[in-house]
Amino acid sequence: MTQNVIWKTSPNRTVGRGGVAVDRIVIHYIVGNLAACDATFLNPDSQVSAHYGIGEGRIHQYVSVHNTAWHSGNFGFNQRSIGIEHSATPERPPTQQTLNMSIARCVTLCRQFNLNPLTAIVPHESVVPTACPGTVDWEYIRDRTAAQM
Ligand SMILES: [Zn+2]
Structure with missing residues (x-):
């Protein structure tokens, strides 16, 4: 499935990945x-970014996958x-549409970078102490991505 990605370039990024795969x-x-x-x-003062944002039927890309977000x-x-x-809050889980769009993006990325989704897809809370990803069922995304590969 081809997804319509809308570019919204973020100033908050590092060019390249320092040679890291x-x-x-x-x-x-x-x-x-x-x-x-x-x-x-899009606010340079925030000093944060991600490669993609998904919600309300759209997928936005802020940073190239070849650069560090x-x-x-x-x-x-x-x-x-x-x-x-x-797109989600503590009271509002992501919609099924948002989850489906995320799974499709993860399938594309796992193919592009030759990743096993069962080990590659991780929640933010596994990296540092945080409440993120909250109401996002990241294991569902992981498992559905693996099933579609
Ligand atoms: Zn996070």
């Missing part, structure tokens, strides 16, 4: 909608990973 996809939640994600990642709170982990944000 991509081997992880980190699942995040926005604690808001995609518009809130745009506002944060600032999403996990650990620069070494950022160099080896792709970050995906999902």
